[in-house]
Amino acid sequence: MGVSRRTFLTTVAGGSAAAALGLESRSAAADPAPARPAASAAGDVVGKISVGYQGWFACAGDGAPINGWWHWSQNWGQAPSPSNNAIKAWPDMREYGKTYPTAYGNFNGGGAATLFSSYDQSTVDTHFAWMKTYGCDTAALQRFNPNSSEGPTRDAMAQKVRNSAEAKGVKFYIMYDITGWTNMQSEIKTDWTNKMKAHTASSAYARQNGKPVVCVWGFGFDDANHPFSADACLDVINWFKGQGCYVIGGVPRGWRTGTAGSRAGYADAYHALNMITPWMVGAIGNAADSDNVYNTYTVSDQADCNAHGIDYQPCVLPGDVSARQRAHGDFMWRQFYNMCRAGVQGIYISMFDEYGEGNQIAKTAENASMVPAGSGLWALDEDGTPCSADYYLRLTGDGGRMLKGQTALTATRPTQPTTGGSTPPGGGxxxxxxxxxxxxxxxxxxxxxxxxxxxxxxxxxxxxxxxxxxxxxxxxxxxxxxxxxxxxxxxxxxxxxxxxxxxxxxxxxxxxxxxxxxxxxxxxxxxxxxxxxxxxxxxxxxxxxxxxxxxxxxxxxxx
Structure with missing residues (x-):
């Protein structure tokens, strides 16, 4: 089984994370001065909404080389069930053309509890159609160490994502996650040269400043899964730049100060990047935490990036459904507001399809009728507010319009959790x-x-x-x-x-x-x-x- 970010990041489950983070409790009421010009002009990541796309769910019988219930269950050899579960939220299954039966009981509202496989091209097509409809401009395909048993399936997923991006009119780029990748410094270059670089020929491959975009996530994290030295990280960054790429770095939230999970001494590596995207999953759990991050990190991060000619793309997350963080959109919208008022160059949504961490924006079970009986999983209406399956996609579209200046900066989310009336006139x-x-x-x-x-x-x-x-x-x-x-x-x-x-x-x-x-x-x-x-x-x-x-x-x- 591959190593996931969730294995080393602690999720905040309820309450404020500010104390644990050591965040300052300054007021976020006063907006800063108008944002300074971006280091780069608008492109496929600057001025755009990018979404992390895992594409790592497989089902037995789907034809994937991995041949199992990849990321749906703890034991991939057995169908997911209440005792063999690896997800925190259940997808809305109504729009998938191909589905697979599980070992869960029926949905509370009736019907077999089925799941999708990312290996089916129709599934990726559905996801990219949603991206296009709801204003997700660019998808960052997550690519973990490809030199494992997961490699052939990940190789195939890159082609499927390319196919869907081209068909649906969405941009995509490769985002390497180097978590647990022992020989990363040499092997990432080989993988790019022999496999992933070929995808930059696609009309849908994201470009910024005329260069193909590549992201490496995991530089500078202070944990055993990211032991890479500052020199090794700088070498990889400069190698990709030498290949003519625009390089994004996924870094800890304390990258600038060498605190909050970041190793010290990586400033030269960070400042060699074209764009910096700090990680926030597990670091914030409510709107107040977002305000503290804005004051403690975001404003000064943006100033540092401006001073060094680097584009800044902070992370926005909808909140873990299982930890009941979402507050029917208030948590996510506060992050959009804080990022936009700081004048950021782009926004990275974590994640599009991360049902394992419960931080997905893709369509999700609306209420108890759409989750399996006895599963213990919450639906989007967990706080008592009815919420449509596509709400966090709609909210992402709203955030994108605010980022692009198409709508005014507002601290109040413009979209309600449901659209129209909940029933026809007269009900029933x-x-x-x-x-x-x-x-x-x-x-x-x-x-x-x-x-x-x-x-x-x-x-x-x-x-x-x-x-x-x-x-x-x-x-x-x-x-x-x-x-x-x-x-x-x-x-x-x-x-x-x-x-x-x-x-x-x-x-x-x-x-x-x-x-x-x-x-x-x-x-x-x-x-x-x-x-x-x-x-x-x-x-x-x-x-x-x-x-x-x-x-x-x-x-x-x-x-």
Missing amino acids: TTVVGFRARANSQYVTADNAGASPLIANRTSVGTWEQFDMADAGSGNVTLRAHANSQFVTADNAGASPLIANRATAGQWETFQLVRNSNGTVSLRALANNLYVTADNAGASPLIANRTSIGTWEQFDLITS
């Missing part, structure tokens, strides 16, 4: 119709449901009526009165909407978005795109829009 199931703002015509399941939905009727009859049922967390299903079939965003949303499904699954579920002007919009879970009355209503309804305009707005008719 309601008979509704839809009038398209594109042409003021009613949507019909034409030809008794045999033809795609289209907005071309002047009045409501049977074909223009639908049973709208609550699917949880602001989502609904629609059953056409024309033929008693469910409306589907067929072909994963690539085909027009049509009522031809006997049961409702992912493609038949839509997020009901309530707009400020009283209209509603529908976002298909099949592809996370909005339904449009295309061609000003002259063409069938299809889910292919990334934002809401007039054609994506409908009057909801309930009487």
Whole structure:
């Protein structure tokens, strides 16, 4: 089994970590002077949101060379179960095309408790589609020591990530994690030269200042898993720069002062980097801790980086679900606010898919109905506040817009944990119709449901009526009165909407978005795109829009 960061970083589980960190308790009420110019112009990491992507979950039977339940269970040779568990949160499994049965009991809400495999290209495609939809600009693929039994699987994952990044329009780069890598100084160069460098030819490979980006995480940590000398770290940094790379260093939070888990005497190595990203997992557990880090580290870190022409990319985390740190987004948003008011050059989210540490932003079980019975795992509503599966993705998008200056700096998170109403009008199931703002015509399941939905009727009859049922967390299903079939965003949303499904699954579920002007919009879970009355209503309804305009707005008719 590979060595994970969680094996040497202590997670703060409840309460303030400030005392343990020795952080100062100064007030964070007063903002500093306006941020100074960045060392680099905007690129694929400067001015962008980067997300750490593990891609390290496998399942028995998925064809991966590792041949086991990689990172899902303690004993990878046995299916995960309550007594063989390695995760702190359960993923929302509704959008995965391929899933694998586990040894857990059924979900509390019914249905087999299944998990995904990162080795399936469809899984990586789903994750990168989410990144694109929710404003995650760049993915940092985690690459641990490849000269182990995990190596062939990690090699394959690099290609799968490249495929998805190219297909979905997301940038990616290689992020080496040198934890426990004994011969790192020589072997990392060989691995880059013989394997990973080839991926920089991809149109999706991240570039900054015209150079391919590479990150090495683990320089200067004061623990047995990172015994590398300052000279060895400097050698690796300079070697990558000699290869024409823009080099990011993942370092301890006390890198500048030689404290808080950082070895002393590494200043020359740190200052040789193009970008510095300090690690915060296990160091903060609530908003007050974030304020203390802002005062103790962030402001002075940014000044040091500015003085040395280095870009600064601090770490933001959503919080460990199992430690109940998230506070329905308040913890994460405080970090976004503190980083943006410090004038940072980029933000690194830890992590996209880290269900093992419970710090994932990827879609997660919303409530107890979506976790296995007897698992003991918390869902996103653990503090009593309903929370949609995609909330931390939505919050990441908000943070990215604030970083880029597209929205004003604000200490108040702009997005609520759920979108729209939690149930249809009246609750349960309601008979509704839809009038398209594109042409003021009613949507019909034409030809008794045999033809795609289209907005071309002047009045409501049977074909223009639908049973709208609550699917949880602001989502609904629609059953056409024309033929008693469910409306589907067929072909994963690539085909027009049509009522031809006997049961409702992912493609038949839509997020009901309530707009400020009283209209509603529908976002298909099949592809996370909005339904449009295309061609000003002259063409069938299809889910292919990334934002809401007039054609994506409908009057909801309930009487």
